[in-house]
Amino acid sequence: MPSFFKQKKNNKDRRNKRDNRPSPSIDCSLDANLAHIKQKTGNSADVITRTLTVGNEFKTDIALVYVDGIVDSQSINDFLIEAILEKHELNEKLMQQEAFNVMKEGVVAVGSVKPIKDWDELFSSLMSGETIIFIDKVNGALSADTKGGERRSIEEPTTQVNIMGPKVGFTESLGTNMAMVRRIIKNTNVWVEPLKVGKVTNTDVTIMYINGIANEKIIKEVRERLKSIDIDSVLDSGYIEVFIEDEATTPFPTLYRAERPDVVASNLLEGRIAIFVDGSPFVLVVPAVFVQFFQTADDYYFRSDIATSLRFLRVLIFIISIFAPALYIAATTFHHEMIPTKLLIVIAAQRETVPFPAFFEAVLMEVTFEILREAGVRLPKPVGTAVSIVGALVVGQAAVEAGVVSAAMVIIVAITAIANFATPNFAMAISLRLLRFGFMIAAATFGIYGIVLGGILLMVHLSSLRSFGVPYMTPLSPFIPGNTDDTVVRLPLWKFNKRPELIADNDNLTRQGENQMPGPDDKRGMINSSLDKDDRNES
Structure with missing residues (x-):
């Protein structure tokens, strides 16, 4: 490492x-x-x-x-x-x-x-x-020990909302957060190491891992990185994140933030380490990999076919969030042959009165939408919701009627924004919003070739990232066949025989027995047959 x-x-x-x-x-x-x-x-x-x-x-x-x-x-x-x-x-x-x-x-x-x-x-x-x-x-x-005082009660998470599963989220109390995880994993091998970070604040920071499952090298690296922090104050886990991440010049998050105790527990069982910060309801989980940011706790509470379908949908959401405006700019500026003739005539008729090129249209609408989104977040909730909805409708309709932008561009920007909202992880969603502008510039400069070149550079950059020494794209790059059961395709839980090889301790990779596939055995079949026979006799 x-x-x-x-x-x-x-x-x-x-x-x-x-x-x-x-x-x-x-x-x-x-x-x-x-x-x-x-x-x-x-x-x-x-x-x-x-x-x-x-x-x-x-x-x-x-x-x-x-x-x-x-x-x-x-x-x-x-x-x-x-x-x-x-x-x-x-x-x-x-x-x-x-x-x-x-x-x-x-x-x-x-x-x-x-x-x-x-x-x-x-x-x-x-x-x-x-x-x-x-x-x-x-x-x-x-x-x-007489610690106490007023504290926020346990509530449902606000950023990781799920349909099924536990309805509890972390609070600002360090002891309460660790206790919620211990209620899930009732094992003496759940070890906790306390630290003090911040010369002025003396913030309590705690490392939690499962001894025997977590990799000792990663545990040592986490411990040393936290001890190396020399800062006056730590007010949230975000302060810790920027000091211990492997790469600071990337838009992608290389540490995973969790607001749910069941998510932290499942990551601990895979061999990861959780970092709790007193006063923060978000727990850092390391190491993090790229596919992890497109997974939700719901995936493991649904059947595997439903979870896999939802993950394919999230991949489509990822593609739309980054490439949709760029593809529209490239097609309408350089590659008209990519658009069906009838649709091309409609778009050309709409753009006839628009004085700006497609790139300027896209930038104008994207920036306007980002302003409305930020206003909706910062304003009080009743006012913010109204501003977001009414503002988007009024501004979009007025811009089309005034001939500043075309209706097709408004549709593209709206679909892109909705897709970005559907991204499961907020940190990843922000990264996609930033990357979108880069691909728009590449499309306006080189057309579809710029998008392809940008995509190649993006994949090279993702493959070069590390999270506490673990490749960011694992198990896809490097490809590990035994760990692909929980990536884009989520196989049934009885197929999860091994923990991630590059994350967990190599001496304890097995996490369940063999032949866990459900189904009636001979004895169960005999019981069912006898029940059917009794039912027929009674009738």
Whole structure:
């Protein structure tokens, strides 16, 4: 696998030097610790400090520090404050060296409690929604997991809408997203590796894969690419994507974004790795291949013949989205013999009053439609829908009546736009919209020869792409006969005997037993025959 880090070596070395600097230890003075927290957080109003005094004869001060809004206040009240106040006999034990062990084992009633020795770890835990516990005259602190706050409930996905299958999508909660995948794959081999990315935001990023199925080389590459990121902030998975993709100068997406837990689970079972980013409802799945962007979860919930028909339709959609305006420009400008005579007469009559060449017509209508589409997305939903529909109808009809464009061009642009909307993956749909303009220029310059040349260059470019070292066009290029059961043609599920060879671990490619084809065996046939005989006797 090609190395990814030569160009980032200097940045990585500087970051390692910065990260290796020792963090100051926590003082034993409660007042000094609380003062340091106030100074570091600018005495922020949402950083709450609650001081408690326990003991009768020997008084001991305990302080709880947390950030309001990202913690579960009910857990703090019930399992921390009340638990500490009820343990009156702790005052002498808390003066001893094992004070935090006493708190951890006999007082604090939350799920995860860990000791903290330095300030960097303390502030990282504090800003992640954990509650920090200080004990006066005792070095260090305790961190209790009290993460909470307001979160969006689980809803149906907005970009990967399916007819059949689960109706749940990821949310902005990292823990909720991973839990949804674990509910599908109930296996101890689903391993999770947490990371922190972003010097300022300290965003939680998690790698999930199935041990024994995922390729160790790809896992290592994903881990190293994520660790090499040196950036201030990570606000969404899109920030991660641009730093770890293999090729930055391509319009095609080389990482797959999933909004559905069943899609992520199915990719994990094929040997891929999922990258979760806290605060993002989109999970990155790597490595990605070209045919993957034309597949939907519905394909595996329908029969194979229906799924295959839908995939052939998506191939036709792909061709229309890229080539339809370019073919019209080439035919009406250079190659009139390609158009039937009667249709050519109709088009010529329409274009008689149009002052612009076909290329300018196409560019004008495509840009206008892109403006209407962007306006429909950015405006509030009720207004945006009206603008998209009414705007397209009014602008198209007015342009034809004014003689600016021909009616045939409006039809071509409309069919192209509808085909683009039918593309299953949004990232791929945007790529096709950009490529369309390139083929329009080639058609206006060289006619059909320009389109053919552009198509050849497009195939060469696709064949040269890699996603974490895996060829983008696999299993078509390089051709792998054993992995073609889930490409343009989707064979029945009982034919899926092997995992993708270049993606999964080569020692664990088998994913189901042989001879899974359904059908009555001899015993079942005998049972059916006896049932038929009984029915005849009763009649």
